[in-house]
Amino acid sequence: MKIKNSNIGYPRIGENREWKRVLELFWSDQINEEQFNNEMVKIRLSHLEKQQEKGIDLIPIGDFSYYDQVLDTAVMFGLIPERFKNEVQNVTLKTYFEIARGSKGKVAAEMTKWFNTNYHYIVPELEHAKPRLLENRILSLFQEAKEKLGINGKPVILGPITLLSLSKGYNEQQKAELLHSLIPLYLEVFNQLKDAGAKWIQIDEPILVKNVEKDLINEFKEVYTVFHEGLKDVNIILQTYFEKIEFYEEIIQLPVQGIGLDFVHDDGGNLEQIKKHGFPSDKVLFAGVIDGRNIWKANLVEKSTLLSTLTEFIDEERLFIQPSCSLLHVPVTVKNEHYLDTQVKNGLSFADEKLEEVVLLTNFVNKKISVTELDQHDHSIRSLKNSAHRNVKDVKEKLKNLKSFSATRIDAAERKELHENRWNLPILPTTTIGSFPQTKEVRSQRLKWRKGELSNDQYEEYIKKEIKKWIEIQEELGLDVLVHGEFERTDMVEFFGEKLEGVAITKFGWVQSYGSRCVKPPVIFGDVYCLENMTVKETVYAQSLTKKPVKGMLTGPVTIVNWSFVRDDISRVDVLNQVALAIRKEVEALEENGITMIQVDEAALREGLPLKEEKTEDYLNAAVYAFKLATSSVNDDTQIHTHMCYSNFDDIIHAIDALDADVISIETSRSHGELITSFEQHHYNKGIGLGVYDIHSPRVPTLEELSQNIKRALEVLDYRAFWVNPDCGLKTRGEVETVEAIKVMVKAAQIYREKLNTVSI
Structure with missing residues (x-):
């Protein structure tokens, strides 16, 4: 069985910021809601189609958002700030945007950074929250991709523990109650997706890469055991990114079928944990080996060596190659950058190019291409490294002599x-x-x-x-x-x-x-x-x-x-x-x-x-x-x-x-x-x-x-x-x-x- 590949998420804005243009036309009342939705469908499907054409085996569904994926998850489960609630069962598009942007007499929800990235999410407010499933938006998106493009995609959802960890307005007792209320709602979403034909479901739990306490790991054991018992004939991927995971030994024993790890921003920590503790023989590793946060070409020869090391611990049929995180954090494509210095441009890799790198690596490990083709890809990396751009003598001399530059002033009170x-x-x-x-x-x-x-x-x-x-x-x-x-x-x-x-x-x-x-x-x-x-x-x-x-x-x-x-x-x-x-x-x-x-x-x-x-x-x-x-x-x-x-x-x-x-x-x-x-x-x-x-x-x-x-x-x-x-x-x-x-x-x-x-x- 050949090694396959996957993508975690794709930029929603489009090559020419089509998504932004449609949003702002709607906000300024230049198009109505029906026109807005129709335009968004076109953009969304074009993104899926592109990933399909590039050769991605598992294409994410549900990563596309009208504003923010955390807001989407909160709204889906009825976690609406009190000031925006009304008698309507489903949240209207107007209310959805009001939560994010505010309106007359209503202050917008807080916005803060998504982990240590430059993306910012809307913070859910859980005071007086009573979770309920308003609409399974991911099911609608999954069915849309299947019916219109023939893509049996990988539904993506923010996990319940990370969702609560990123929220505000509750104490520890309320948190436990909220978590227990959310579990059956998540299961309902998952089972509806299974009935629609989903084979894999990606649950994003990046909170696992932070310095978490053992109590949180116990929550994971409880929640994912319930998911396992209540969900049959569908595979769950517990997806992490941005760092090495904490409590590796406990996490790899959770009753899930796949685990996604970042092998780019982990400082080698995830690989070391695999070498030390192994990897379960009944699970699939989704290996994030292509940098999803920076825009430089990957050294594919080095990446192939990393994959070779992983296959010493994991059978090839249980290995998926993918970016380290969602490609939301990088631009869409390098192909239109006609004005950049040639050496610089040739060293760049945006979202589309990163998917191509994923496919190149997949083809290499499946013996469809030779190492020579990987080396040809890597030539531009060496060219940029040896260029005059990266070897300016005066700058390097100043760095060597930083002590000659003052970095103190007189006392602040005197100033x-x-x-x-x-x-x-x-x-x-x-x-x-x-x-x-x-x-x-x-x-x-x-x-x-x-x-x-x-x-x-x-x-x-x-x-x-x-x-x-x-x-x-x-x-x-x-x-x-x-x-x-x-x-x-x-x-x-x-x-x-x-x-x-x-x-x-x-x-x-x-x-x-x-x-x-x-x-x-x-x-x-x-x-x-x-x-x-x-x-x-x-x-x-x-x-x-x-x-x-x-x-x-x-x-x-x-x-x-x-x-x-x-x-x-x-x-x-x-x-x-x-x-x-x-x-x-x-x-x-x-x-x-x-x-x-x-x-x-x-x-x-x-x-x-x-x-x-x-x-x-x-x-x-x-x-x-x-x-x-x-x-x-x-x-x-x-x-x-x-x-x-x-x-x-x-x-x-x-x-x-x-x-x-x-x-x-x-x-x-x-x-x-x-x-x-x-x-x-x-x-x-x-x-x-x-x-x-x-x-x-x-x-x-x-x-x-x-x-x-x-x-x-x-x-x-x-x-x-x-x-x-x-x-x-x-x-x-x-x-x-x-x-x-x-x-x-x-x-x-x-x-x-x-x-x-x-x-x-």
């Missing part, structure tokens, strides 16, 4: 006094995070410039006009510290990727970040350095228009690295320090040109946290050092700001402090200020802005909401350290709602400022 004397800002100073709305006109003008329809001078004049307009708006609104608006920037990381040497920007390399928000992560392919100023011109122009301080806006090294596809031939820490030195050069250039309030955003610092606790300290130490390397060469009276996204910071509050930024702003609005409790346990003596309203939702917050958020923060924080700001940049919002929201924010700050001044008097 604070200098800053207060310099700017004399009011208490509760108001500002924004950096970007203002990128309207259709802004995007249109940029596109015309890129196409050569606008000259550099014409485009620059247009950007100046937008900067001037928004400086005037900010002054009229009464903001205390202004920004230039970032109208010249496509994305906070992509913009710097275009400016830095050793970094490439793809044309179609889009991946989903959250909802319809897609980003093009830069490709760090070589040694990173900076040849010329990147942000000085626009910032200096903005400052010339006002007497109020204008912040210089930069993206920090940790975020650039965490939101990029990073070369894999040297250590990630070395790449991080290369980027830090490049940003340091820009910080110095801003200061030399009179910009002395500089924000270096580290929105993704927490997103890079390792899944294993034993790796956390090394990561945070490297992140803190890189930030300080980038920001510590300024004068004492220059104020350094930073910004971070998403709210779960309890476990890294010491690292936030260690960054030694003068002012930090943090997103908190979607979590209803839960982050504030972190500061009840940890004294923080620097400036801080806990985002007072959610920019991810189009709704304008009320004065009451913002006042409550400020009040809650001031119960914990010293008012002299507190800044008032939105929780993130305003790039994705409309102009009218942005102005109205800031107007409310400034009003709320003024009310509390007056209260505090009265008390002080």
